[in-house]
Amino acid sequence: MIRLFIFLLISSSIFASTVDRYRWDNGETYLVFLEKNNLPTRELYYNLDKDDQRLTEEMRSGIHYQILRDKNQHIEQILLPLNDELQIHIQKSGDSYSFEAIPIISTTKTEAFYTTITSSPNYNILKATGSKKLAQIFVSSFKHSLNFKNDIRKGDKLVMIYKQKYRLGQPFSMPTLEVAMIEMGHKKHYIYLNDDGRYYDDKGHEVEGFLLAKPVRGAxxxxxxxxxxxxxxxxxxxxxxxxxxxxxxxxxxxxxxxxxxxxxxxxxxxxxxxxxxxxxxxxxxxxxxxxxxxxxxxxxxxxxxxxxxxxxxxxxxxxxxxxxxxxxxxxxxxxxxxxQVTTKRLHGKAKKAFLKLKKNYDESVTLHLNNQTVFKRLPPFEDMSYIHLLDKESSNG
Ligand SMILES: [Zn+2]
Structure with missing residues (x-):
């Protein structure tokens, strides 16, 4: 209610402002970005403490960021996401600009879809969703257990249930796979995300194969x-x-x-x-x-x-x-x-808890399989001019 009120109040006063969304280019650096936009490097970089300077090195190519300009096209605010939780907020203050790191507000939704294979899981997920990320997490989750190249047939089916973060109405950050099922020649194969943050097959055996040792012994x-x-x-x-x-x-x-x-x-x-x-x-x-x-x-x-x-x-x-x-x-x-991952098998209490989780997942998968759930996403916000308000609210918390 309060949020709506503030939104109405301020959206009228910034009626003539515009928000544009950009993509951080490959090889672009924060300093080049400042110079390109005629922003003061002293206030926004050289005068910052080392920790904040270090944060500016975190900008990565492909990240989408927003610039809010006033009616004269002067930059008022910029939001540069550093990861899925933190962003740099540059704001006009007097004749200069201020720099501050603030949390990102995002909402997480659980989404699911079903698709039939005509070519390969990668191709058909991409075709159904347009998301390379979804195709990637599905394919890599079965990489150690199944051979999609040889064993996939036309008409095989798959279901994916995952969590997706949204920021300003746009999907944001890597989705988290919760359960994936692929039916190959009438045999169903599953992968489940357990409460311990690791992936298991339907027998409670861990599927992730990537191992690392501790880099400094005894430290x-x-x-x-x-x-x-x-x-x-x-x-x-x-x-x-x-x-x-x-x-x-x-x-x-x-x-x-x-x-x-x-x-x-x-x-x-x-x-x-x-x-x-x-x-x-x-x-x-x-x-x-x-x-x-x-x-x-x-x-x-x-x-x-x-x-x-x-x-x-x-x-x-x-x-x-x-x-x-x-x-x-x-x-x-x-x-x-x-x-700390070592490939493990669940036993006792941990296995019992996993099987309970698995039962719920299986019911959801069956539902989406029977409903042939189509992938859909809400269209992005048309008016993005209140971005800064939503994001600013959080920094007061
Ligand atoms: Zn450190």
Whole structure:
């Protein structure tokens, strides 16, 4: 009610403003973005503290952002999403601009659809939904258990139930698969998301196959992963997109998984940094290193567990530690969720709970199968001029 009132009140006063939606280009940097838009680099970058400067490095290609302009086409506000929870808010204040990190407001909906295979799951999901992301999460979830190339027949059926985040009426961020079912030659295959955040087949056996070891042996975690955190002393929103392992200077750092080194040099506040590219769009980063192990270079293939570098405190760092990041398709994810995965089988209480969950999922799948649920999404908002209001509301909380 209050929201509606505020909306009506302010939407009239910004009647002549316009909001435009843009896509962050490949290779675009925050500083270039400021210059391109004639925004002051001193206030919006050089005067910021190191943490905020670091946040600006998180902008990734393909991200959609919004610019609100007044009737004279002067920039009033900009929203730059950094991840699915935090965004940079640039706002005109007097003759200059202010910078602030604020939470993103999003709503999550559970969606489902059914489709019949005419060619391949990838093709038919894309055709039914137009979403590469949905096709991708479906195909990769069965990658270790089924062979779509050889065993798919025309007329096979699939059902997907997943959670999708929406921001300003637009789908936003990677969907989370809850249950996937594919019927191949009258045999149904399932994958379920359990309460522990891992995927299991119908027997309660884990299906994820990607494993990582802890990159520093015997080290204590001094800072955990968080996409957004309110700093009570600094009174601002921050993010820590990795895990810090406190360890003595010179402690060996191990490759968390096998892959190819794609960066082995200094990089801004990361200090000495190694990036390794792994299979399936995964990438790991090891920052603040004292030094690299002899022989490490870009293009080199490393094995899981191999020593690649030594703990240090280069870059923006207050003491010797390893800052470790895990990314999937460029998006930072919590390494602990994947690191601690060992393929497991559910037993006892955990299995009982899983079977209960599974029963509900199965009923939903059957429903969508019988109804032949068609994929549909609400059209995006036509008037986006109140974006800033919706997003601003949250920052007062
Ligand atoms: Zn860190």
């Amino acid at each position: 204590r975690i001094s800072s955990y992963f968080t996409k957004r955190r309110w700093h009570p002393i600094l009174h601002k929103w921050k993010a820590h997109l990795g895990i810090d392992y406190a360890a003595r200077r010179g402690t060996p750092v191990h490759a968390a998984g096998s892959g190819t080194i794609i960066w082995c040099a200094r990089m801004g506040s990361y200090g000495n940094l190694i990036k390794i590219r792994h299979a399936d769009g995964y990438e790991t980063r090891y920052a603040h290193l004292k030094s690299f192990r002899h022989g490490m270079h870009r293009g080199k293939h490393v094995k899981k567990g191999e020593i690649i570098a030594y703990v240090g405190t280069t870059g923006r760092s207050t003491g010797p530690h390893l800052h470790f990041e895990l990314r999937k398709h460029g998006r930072a994810i919590n390494p602990l969720k994947v690191v």
